[in-house]
Amino acid sequence: MSKNERICFKNITTNLQGKTTMDKQKIIIREIIESDIPAFKSLIIEAFGEGWNFARYDQGTYFFAAAMDVYFSVFFSSATFGRVAVMDGKVVGAILCSAKTDTKKFIHLQGDMASGALALLTGAEAERNDLIEHLSNSFQAMGKLLESTAAHDGSLDFIAVTKEVQGLKIGKKLWGEAAKYFKSKKCKSVYLMTDTACNVGFYDYNGFTRIDETKARYSFTNGKKEIDLYLYEYKF
Numbered sequence: 001m002s003k004n005e006r007i008c009f010k011n012i013t014t015n016l017q018g019k020t021t022m023d024k025q026k027i028i029i030r031e032i033i034e035s036d037i038p039a040f041k042s043l044i045i046e047a048f049g050e051g052w053n054f055a056r057y058d059q060g061t062y063f064f065a066a067a068m069d070v071y072f073s074v075f076f077s078s079a080t081f082g083r084v085a086v087m088d089g090k091v092v093g094a095i096l097c098s099a100k101t102d103t104k105k106f107i108h109l110q111g112d113m114a115s116g117a118l119a120l121l122t123g124a125e126a127e128r129n130d131l132i133e134h135l136s137n138s139f140q141a142m143g144k145l146l147e148s149t150a151a152h153d154g155s156l157d158f159i160a161v162t163k164e165v166q167g168l169k170i171g172k173k174l175w176g177e178a179a180k181y182f183k184s185k186k187c188k189s190v191y192l193m194t195d196t197a198c199n200v201g202f203y204d205y206n207g208f209t210r211i212d213e214t215k216a217r218y219s220f221t222n223g224k225k226e227i228d229l230y231l232y233e234y235k236f
């Protein structure tokens with residue numbers, strides 16, 4: 001086991017109704033590698049698909065694959081720390097963070113963005129317009145929240161676990177690894193942005209404090225949508 005790999009055990013069993021309960025099961029926390037990218041993209045779809053209205057896209061097209069590369073690059077572009085949780089050989093959770101005092105670690109995993117941009121042109125006009133609507137309005141709303149983050153030493157950029165393992169405290173374990181990383185980089189406070197589509201209770205439960213919020217409004221081809229965006233901070 002390398003220094004960047006941790007093993008913990010969870011008790012997971014399946015009862016007669018097929019519901020997951022507790023029995024002994026090994027969960028490995030390790031660094032993100034290139035072969036994790038498909039699983040990471042699946043986590044993005046599962047975590048944000050409903051809130052970000054991914055259903056408006058045909059998920060079997062080159063356009064959707066290219067759109068996912070755009071969202072993927074948003075999370076990976078500035079990350080200085082990343083881990084995945086693996087159970088039975090399957091990635092079931094992931095976390096990405098950034099510390100101002102560290103260097104970017106995952107730019108090489110972003111792929112060919114030029115080819116992705118060309119693939120976006122293959123989408124129907126309505127799909128392209130919806131993607132632009134979502135990205136532009138999201139970045140505008142996030143920009144308002146980012147005005148309050150200059151004093152923070154880093155950020156929690158992404159954390160998600162698959163639905164099948166929710167409740168097994170894998171998210172807490174991933175955050176624990178990130179917290180140790182932030183402390184090693186002498187971070188005194190970090191921030192994160194989240195929205196109503198996510199499990200905001202996780203942050204409240206794990207010691208984060210909500211310090212600001214705003215709204216993002218979208219006019220998609222299949223109707224209008226509004227979500228609340230929240231800014232949280234964690235002090236060490």
